[in-house]
Every structure is written in structure tokens, then in C-alpha cells.
Amino acid sequence: MxxxxxxxxxxxxxxxxxxxxxxxxxxxxxxxxxxxxxxxxxxxxxxxxxxxxxxxxxxxxxxxxxxxxxxxxxxxxxxxxxxxxxxxxxxxxxxxxxxxxxxxxxxxxxxxxxxxxxxxxxxxxxxxxxxxxxxxxxxxxxxxxxxxxxxxxxxxxxxxxxxxxxxxxxxxxxxxxxxxxxxxSTFINLLDWSSSLQSFMKTGHGAGLATLARQENAAIQKAGQGERPRTLASLAESIRAFSDNISTVRVPQIITGKERGSASDVLAKIAQSEAEVRTHFMPLFPVLEQLQAKLQGIPADSLFSPQGHQAMLELAKLYVSYERYPEAAIVLREGWVSLYAETQGADEQQLKPDVRSNMESRWNAAEGKDSPERIADQIRNVRNDIQHGGFKEKDARNPANSLIRDLQILLDKFEAKLKA
CATH class of the missing domain: 3.40.50.10640 (SSO1389-like)
Known part of the structure; x- marks a missing residue:
């Protein structure tokens, strides 16, 4: 040594x-x-x-x-x-x-x-x-x-x-x-926890937190130490699950899930770990408060409800804050399509291919090429331009800042439509 x-x-x-x-x-x-x-x-x-x-x-x-x-x-x-x-x-x-x-x-x-x-x-x-x-x-x-x-x-x-x-x-x-x-030495671990949480808040990537939790648990077992904080590892694991859904754009699993969505699970784990954070890692508490504020508007009981539509707007905004514009465009498009569901709730039924296809047809008819603003075409163009990496001839000279601006404008229009 x-x-x-x-x-x-x-x-x-x-x-x-x-x-x-x-x-x-x-x-x-x-x-x-x-x-x-x-x-x-x-x-x-x-x-x-x-x-x-x-x-x-x-x-x-x-x-x-x-x-x-x-x-x-x-x-x-x-x-x-x-x-x-x-x-x-x-x-x-x-x-x-x-x-x-x-x-x-x-x-x-x-x-x-x-x-x-x-x-x-x-x-x-x-x-x-x-x-x-x-x-x-x-x-x-x-x-x-x-x-x-x-x-x-x-x-x-x-x-x-x-x-x-x-x-x-x-x-x-x-x-x-x-x-x-x-x-x-506790403050060395504090640096790791703080850095990992900040990384998640800025990028949406939470795998580092899950790795940190595994390392912490392994260190405790190896050292044979006594009682230590337990809910921080659970918090990190919930963030990892949320991060995986964010990375793969699992919108239903983020917002709702079978029992409750991964965003809701993170918020629950934050509440459960509050006492331990205050006791053992007080400098992390403001970070968790910021994380809580970011996720607060995302959980919903159903995607096909006013609360669910607002949740998809908040999720798209979260992706923009992470500078993950392709994902934001995907969520924006699916959120707008979901406005044209014939009924509310019944998410599993609404996500069936034929039901979803009819929903998209109604959206295109109402807001496609025959509508005044052609919102559906605007969203499609922005999303396709990003996903094809500028390899479409008409998109090749479209600068990145123009795409980001157009995406933000469409987000603002979606928000205005929800308030109407």
C-alpha cells in the first residue's frame, strides 16, 4: 500500500x-x-x-x-x-x-x-x-x-x-x-455519484449509475462493512432502466408501462432514498431535486388521454434538453398522431397495428398536404431528414441549426394545440 x-x-x-x-x-x-x-x-x-x-x-x-x-x-x-x-x-x-x-x-x-x-x-x-x-x-x-x-x-x-x-x-x-x-474517503464515492447523476441529467445516459451501484455493493461485501445506505443502489437501477428506455425510445414504457412507467419508478425511488441522501450524501440532494423536476411531468396513466398527450410533449422536450433531436422528432410525431385516437385509454388496443394505422390516416387527412399548415408533412420532413443523415438530395444542404430550429417550432405548435 x-x-x-x-x-x-x-x-x-x-x-x-x-x-x-x-x-x-x-x-x-x-x-x-x-x-x-x-x-x-x-x-x-x-x-x-x-x-x-x-x-x-x-x-x-x-x-x-x-x-x-x-x-x-x-x-x-x-x-x-x-x-x-x-x-x-x-x-x-x-x-x-x-x-x-x-x-x-x-x-x-x-x-x-x-x-x-x-x-x-x-x-x-x-x-x-x-x-x-x-x-x-x-x-x-x-x-x-x-x-x-x-x-x-x-x-x-x-x-x-x-x-x-x-x-x-x-x-x-x-x-x-x-x-x-x-x-x-466517502467523498471520493460522492464524486462518482455526483458525476454519474449529472451525466444522466445532461445526456439521459444512466448506465454509469448502474455500474457504480454494482461496484459499491461489491466493495461493501469485500470489505465486510456494517450497515450502509441501501436505497441509492435501487435509485441507480431505476435510472438505468429509464435510461435504457430513453436510449431505445420506448415511449409507452417510459410514460406508462404495464404497471407504472420507468419515469414514475425513478420518481418513487427518489422519494424512498431522500432520507439516506440527506444523511449520507447531502451534497447530492439538490441534484436529485433537479432530476425530479425534469421527470415530474412525464408519468401518465394512459398515452391516449390529455395527461398522456402532455406527457409526450414533456418527453420530447426532455430529449431536446439532452440534444437528442432524432428521438425528439420521433416522440413529437407519435404524440401528434395519438391526438387522433377515436377513444381515450385502452392503450394496448390503441397500439394494435390496424388501429394505429387508422389513427395515422386521420392525422394525415386532418393535418397533411390538404391542410393549411401541413403539420404532418413538416414533421415527416424533419424526422426523415435527421434519420437519413442528410443523404436525401433535397436535404443535403439543410444545416443542423435549421433542423433544430424547425423541430423547436413544431414542438411549440404541438404545445399550442394541446392548450387549445
């Missing part, structure tokens, strides 16, 4: 008259893990020594993991002020000697990118690796860069190349005998 620790300057030492001596110090304390006195590491100024000596990860199947390699990221000034003391403590306790990696102050963009790359270069590849980040004594923005690099690695590396990464912070307390070392 590799420990990557940041070393800053600490406090400026002063003489009895209060004048700086030019030396920098960290105050000695007893560091403690999990608020357990049996884990105490006594009388050290350096949390890096306490973590190296006392931090253990217990996992089912793989046993105990201790720090075997230490990378100390330090500016030149911090190295001169503290390295000799750190090395002496490590030697006295027979710990693996730290490898010092020099980093700049980060006072300009060039130095900040150098810091970023230095941290990145010291993160090993492979999901069999374990990396601990100690941000306790981080200088200036170094802890921020650690979080940025962790997020970057988890977003850009293949899954088999991402190590198990954790974050520790030692809370030095002058008033107490022991200073607790906190495991902040």
Missing part, C-alpha cells in the same frame, strides 16, 4: 520575545484512528509517521494491508525544515523510508499544472493497488489538487487501471491529548 503525503511548512517558531527564528515546526500530539485509544501513536509531530505506523485496511479474502511505500510531496523549503526530523522518526520506528518528491509552490498556472502532474505520476495503475492520500499538512492548494487528481484518475483510466484510493486527514487539537485521524 502506498501512502502519498503532503508536507507544508507548519508554524513559524519564535523566540521568547516573539520574534521569528527562521525555523518552522509542527506541534507534537498523539494521533488516534477511529477514536480508538488502542490505536494511539504517541508523541509525534508528523501525521505521516502515524499513518505509516498505525493505519491498517482489513479486507475479507486479502487480509490486512499496511503502508509499505511512502511518497512525501514537499516544496524545497518544507523539505529543508522537516525532512531530517521525519527520516529520524521513521528510522527509529523501523518504518519504510519516505521517497521525497519535490513540488513547486503553485504560485502560477505553470507551477499548478506541475503540481497536478507530479501527483498524477505517483498514483500507480491497477485495481489491485491501494493508495492513501494524507492531506493533513498540505501546503496551500495541495489538498485541492489531490482531490482533482483523484477525480481525474477515476474519470479517465480504464476500470482495471484504477487503484483503491482513500483520503485521510489528521485533525490536530491543542485542547485534547489525542488528535483524531479521519477517513475522508
Amino acid at each position: 502506498r501512502l502519498i503525503s503532503f508536507l507544508g511548512l507548519g508554524e513559524a517558531k519564535r523566540d521568547p520575545d516573539g520574534k521569528p527564528t527562521g525555523e518552522y515546526v509542527y506541534q507534537p500530539t498523539t494521533y488516534r484512528f477511529n477514536q480508538d485509544p488502542q490505536t494511539d501513536i504517541n508523541d509525534t509531530c508528523y501525521v505521516v509517521r502515524a499513518i505509516t505506523q498505525g493505519y491498517v485496511i482489513e479486507e475479507k479474502g486479502t487480509g490486512s494491508h499496511k503502508v509499505k511505500e511512502v511518497v512525501l510531496l514537499a516544496t524545497e523549503q518544507a523539505e529543508k525544515a522537516h525532512l531530517h526530523k521525519i527520516l529520524a522518526e521513521f528510522e527509529a520506528h523501523q518504518l519504510p523510508q519516505p521517497r521525497v518528491v519535490r513540488v513547486p509552490f503553485g504560485s502560477n498556472a505553470e507551477q499548478q499544472w506541475e503540481q497536478f502532474n507530479t501527483i498524477l505520476e505517483n498514483i500507480p495503475q491497477g485495481n489491485d493497488k491501494k493508495v492513501i492520500f494524507d492531506i493533513t499538512h498540505g501546503f496551500r492548494s495541495q489538498p485541492f489538487f489531490a482531490a482533482a487528481v483523484i477525480n481525474y484518475v477515476r474519470s479517465t483510466r480504464n476500470i482495471e487501471e484504477i487503484p483503491d484510493m482513500r483520503i485521510l486527514y489528521g485533525e490536530y487539537n491543542r485542547e485534547k491529548r489525542a488528535s483524531d485521524i479521519w477517513d475522508m
Whole structure:
């Protein structure tokens, strides 16, 4: 297990008259893990020594993991002020000697990118690796860069190349005998959940959430941890099902379904997970509120009802917000056709081929080539132009922004018709 620790300057030492001596110090304390006195590491100024000596990860199947390699990221000034003391403590306790990696102050963009790359270069590849980040004594923005690099690695590396990464912070307390070392690793998972939810909200793709849920469950089983939040995985699975329907334009399954549509299921799972989100992942709560607002108007009891027609309008708008214009054109066309059902409800009967064909005939007769606006022809032209990829001779020079504009105009007209 590799420990990557940041070393800053600490406090400026002063003489009895209060004048700086030019030396920098960290105050000695007893560091403690999990608020357990049996884990105490006594009388050290350096949390890096306490973590190296006392931090253990217990996992089912793989046993105990201790720090075997230490990378100390330090500016030149911090190295001169503290390295000799750190090395002496490590030697006295027979710990693996730290490898010092020099980093700049980060006072300009060039130095900040150098810091970023230095941290990145010291993160090993492979999901069999374990990396601990100690941000306790981080200088200036170094802890921020650690979080940025962790997020970057988890977003850009293949899954088999991402190590198990954790974050520790030692809370030095002058008033107490022991200073607790906190495991902040939950916030790494928070980044994943937040990123996956945002990806779904912006694109409609929810497979990443389902993958995250499976990984989270596997990690819990492997670590043998106690009771953990349970409804977040269920929420992610409902979003995956909704995403699959969105990707394949399963309009009936999205809006209604046999018992209730996948949009309704997502909304139900959001309600069920609200308490756990507030307790364990509070920063995600506003994201779920936004997702709830996006889906609120989509569920309906029947496609062939005023509520169902409005739901298809809202679904088409959702596709536009995802910049998925072919799907929006499909939903718009089917929504307009559905207005010409002879009766309301009875969805299974209304979706039979002959019934649907008669519905389309009535739509074409009312709003096709013989009508003033020829809405049916306009929708058909936009949809076909997109689906044929511009390979129709008359469509070849039709620019994308023109198609998007025409689609939005037709959506506005559909909305106006529903209000009429």
C-alpha cells in the first residue's frame, strides 16, 4: 500500500520575545484512528509517521494491508525544515523510508499544472493497488489538487487501471491529548455519484449509475462493512432502466408501462432514498431535486388521454434538453398522431397495428398536404431528414441549426394545440 503525503511548512517558531527564528515546526500530539485509544501513536509531530505506523485496511479474502511505500510531496523549503526530523522518526520506528518528491509552490498556472502532474505520476495503475492520500499538512492548494487528481484518475483510466484510493486527514487539537485521524474517503464515492447523476441529467445516459451501484455493493461485501445506505443502489437501477428506455425510445414504457412507467419508478425511488441522501450524501440532494423536476411531468396513466398527450410533449422536450433531436422528432410525431385516437385509454388496443394505422390516416387527412399548415408533412420532413443523415438530395444542404430550429417550432405548435 502506498501512502502519498503532503508536507507544508507548519508554524513559524519564535523566540521568547516573539520574534521569528527562521525555523518552522509542527506541534507534537498523539494521533488516534477511529477514536480508538488502542490505536494511539504517541508523541509525534508528523501525521505521516502515524499513518505509516498505525493505519491498517482489513479486507475479507486479502487480509490486512499496511503502508509499505511512502511518497512525501514537499516544496524545497518544507523539505529543508522537516525532512531530517521525519527520516529520524521513521528510522527509529523501523518504518519504510519516505521517497521525497519535490513540488513547486503553485504560485502560477505553470507551477499548478506541475503540481497536478507530479501527483498524477505517483498514483500507480491497477485495481489491485491501494493508495492513501494524507492531506493533513498540505501546503496551500495541495489538498485541492489531490482531490482533482483523484477525480481525474477515476474519470479517465480504464476500470482495471484504477487503484483503491482513500483520503485521510489528521485533525490536530491543542485542547485534547489525542488528535483524531479521519477517513475522508466517502467523498471520493460522492464524486462518482455526483458525476454519474449529472451525466444522466445532461445526456439521459444512466448506465454509469448502474455500474457504480454494482461496484459499491461489491466493495461493501469485500470489505465486510456494517450497515450502509441501501436505497441509492435501487435509485441507480431505476435510472438505468429509464435510461435504457430513453436510449431505445420506448415511449409507452417510459410514460406508462404495464404497471407504472420507468419515469414514475425513478420518481418513487427518489422519494424512498431522500432520507439516506440527506444523511449520507447531502451534497447530492439538490441534484436529485433537479432530476425530479425534469421527470415530474412525464408519468401518465394512459398515452391516449390529455395527461398522456402532455406527457409526450414533456418527453420530447426532455430529449431536446439532452440534444437528442432524432428521438425528439420521433416522440413529437407519435404524440401528434395519438391526438387522433377515436377513444381515450385502452392503450394496448390503441397500439394494435390496424388501429394505429387508422389513427395515422386521420392525422394525415386532418393535418397533411390538404391542410393549411401541413403539420404532418413538416414533421415527416424533419424526422426523415435527421434519420437519413442528410443523404436525401433535397436535404443535403439543410444545416443542423435549421433542423433544430424547425423541430423547436413544431414542438411549440404541438404545445399550442394541446392548450387549445
